[in-house]
Amino acid sequence: MKLQKISPFLWFNGVAEAAAQHYVSIFPDSRIDHIARAPSTVGESASELKPGAVMVVNYTLSGMGFVGLNGGPGYDFNQAVSFVVNCQDQAEVDHYWDRLSDGGNKIQCGWLTDKFGLPWQIVPTMLFDYMQGSDREAAGRVFKAMLEMEKLVIADLEKAARG
Numbered sequence: 001m002k003l004q005k006i007s008p009f010l011w012f013n014g015v016a017e018a019a020a021q022h023y024v025s026i027f028p029d030s031r032i033d034h035i036a037r038a039p040s041t042v043g044e045s046a047s048e049l050k051p052g053a054v055m056v057v058n059y060t061l062s063g064m065g066f067v068g069l070n071g072g073p074g075y076d077f078n079q080a081v082s083f084v085v086n087c088q089d090q091a092e093v094d095h096y097w098d099r100l101s102d103g104g105n106k107i108q109c110g111w112l113t114d115k116f117g118l119p120w121q122i123v124p125t126m127l128f129d130y131m132q133g134s135d136r137e138a139a140g141r142v143f144k145a146m147l148e149m150e151k152l153v154i155a156d157l158e159k160a161a162r163g
Contacts, residue, residue, distance in 0.1 A: 008083075009067045011075045012116065016068030019116045020059040023066075026099045033058040033065070082111065082119035090124070090154045097122045097151045110152040124154050130161050138163070 012019055017035060024030040036056040038049045049055065049070070057068040085100075087093045093110075100122065103115030110122050130142040138161040145160035146152060 004065045007065045007067055009069065010077075010118065011069050011071040013073050014070050015116060016057045016070045017054045019118070020057040020066070020068050022114075022116070023061055024059055026096065027061045029063045030061045031059065033060055077113070077117045077119060079111070079119050082121050084121045084123055087122060087124050093122055093124055093152060093154065096120075101151075106150045108148075108150050109146050110149070112150075122152065124152055124157070126154060127152065127157060130157070135161075 010016070010019070020032055024032060034057070035054055036058075038051055038053045038055050040051045049072075054070055056070075059066050059068065085096045087096060097110075097112065100114045100120050101112040104117075105113045107113070111119065112122065113119050127142065127146065131139050133139060141160040141163060142157050145157055149156070
């Protein structure tokens with residue numbers, strides 16, 4: 001297995017395999033690459049880990065490698081780190097928003113947490129064009145419109161840009 005230089009390493013509490021399976025079902029060019037299981041003797045420091053239990057899952061989402069660890073309780077995901085999904089059109093926004101928010105929490109501005117508590121941002125790429133464009137008034141209107149949305153709706157953002 002070839003390792004990429006930098007990989008997201010996600011700490012789960014017993015659901016790393018389920019999370020990986022969920023994510024690979026959503027994103028194209030995705031797969032489970034390897035599942036490492038606990039050895040028959042795990043030692044006292046890993047007393048919560050039963051022999052044969054999933055320890056680590058290596059998986060690929062849209063061509064990018066991820067690692068999921070069943071590290072146990074103690075750490076939760078939070079909004080300080082999230083994954084941005086850049087979407088070309090509303091169909092993509094809808095697909096990722098619907099699948100990733102199912103069982104999770106819809107927040108605002110295209111943010112959500114999935115059913116495993118992992119934060120995501122589902123963002124149409126046209127948003128960056130407006131926010132980085134030279135028309136600062138349009139950018140302000142788009143930004144204001146975005147703040148009032150949960151799932152981002154391209155038609156409404158474009159309408160705001162036009163004034």
